[in-house]
Amino acid sequence: MNGHAEPLLHDLEEPLGFAADASFDGVVCALVYEHVRNRVQLLGELRRVLRPGGWILASTTHPTADWRHFGGSYFSHDWRDLPLGDSKLSIHYQRLPSETFLGELLAAGFVLEQLIEPRPTADLREIDEAAYNRLRQAPSFLAVKLKRP
Template structure:
């Protein structure tokens, strides 16, 4: 059995470089000037709202949401990330717990949240429908779900990502990540077709409201011109907003 095969993918992915991730992700262009602004724009004004930050990592979005006037409940599966999230969100209206997005969120009551954010966490989940169903349960009537993921077609075009599978199959793959210092962490995730994502939403009661293939923020051209040009040509992520 390969290393990490018996553990949830996210734990194996992030435990080894949590502190490096926490130090760099707030300013790393792919995060700070690309995915995060797109996700937060989909989430909209959160003042006075109850927000669930599912797969919160080191609490970067949780902090931003709390400072924007939201009451935040957050969870993550990686203890090393949770410790950093508690430091980052100390003194803010953020409740942080250990939790697995692939399991029942049994500490959360039905209809608890106005909005749910799941930023770049679903790539580490093999089966999406149970997750979407649980998000639907804890969302209030009219609530929003906002999530971001790797772009299915971008991932399909990379032979390292798709392996020997067809586009229509879900497959687990991994690679060494650059941009977070040495040693380069080995991170595994899942690649899947777009239809499985959108149909999984519909089959669990969600109504698609907005589908975004984001462009990089203009400021990214100055700090990371190579990736700005790349992301201006083709997207790396998708952003989705759905309503209950």
């Protein structure tokens, strides 16, 4: 390994044709999973390209954060557009209850190793005390580490 990464732009709705079977040690899916419509295909492809014992780190917006923001049912699977500040841009994604998020990953044959609901570090208190206090009271993210058997 030469310590350098090669950036690659790829549509996760498509198979990972650039990758051979069992060619990766790990995969990071940081705040991307809830944007993919064909998650069954994606998870099959991730399982295919991971070596046995390989890992996935996946994070998503915590379902309770979506529930607090959008209201309605916590168990909603609707697609939403979250505006980005005062701009005309928004983020399009699907609301996923915890049982859906974890259930899909486990059904694809991965084994859960760790689940965390990250809390802010003390440094945030110095930058934005209101945000720090809010994030200490209610989770905003959900992160999991899974293993390919």
